[in-house]
Amino acid sequence: MCKETNSAVIKACDILPIENKRKPLQGDIVEVKWGKTNYTARIIRFG
Numbered sequence: 001m002c003k004e005t006n007s008a009v010i011k012a013c014d015i016l017p018i019e020n021k022r023k024p025l026q027g028d029i030v031e032v033k034w035g036k037t038n039y040t041a042r043i044i045r046f047g
Contacts (some may be wrong), residue, residue, distance in 0.1 A: 024030050024043055032041045 023026060026043050028043050029040055032039045039041060
């Protein structure tokens with residue numbers, strides 16, 4: 001299960017697509033590189 005954490009604003013260029021077949025959509029789980037650490041995050045909304 002996903003644990004709720006603080007939300008963060010993530011630029012599109014920071015998102016590492018898990019499936020390269022399409023752009024990530026709202027609600028998708030994506031892998032995000034932040035500093036030297038990779039996180040998985042759910043896209044809540046696009047700004």
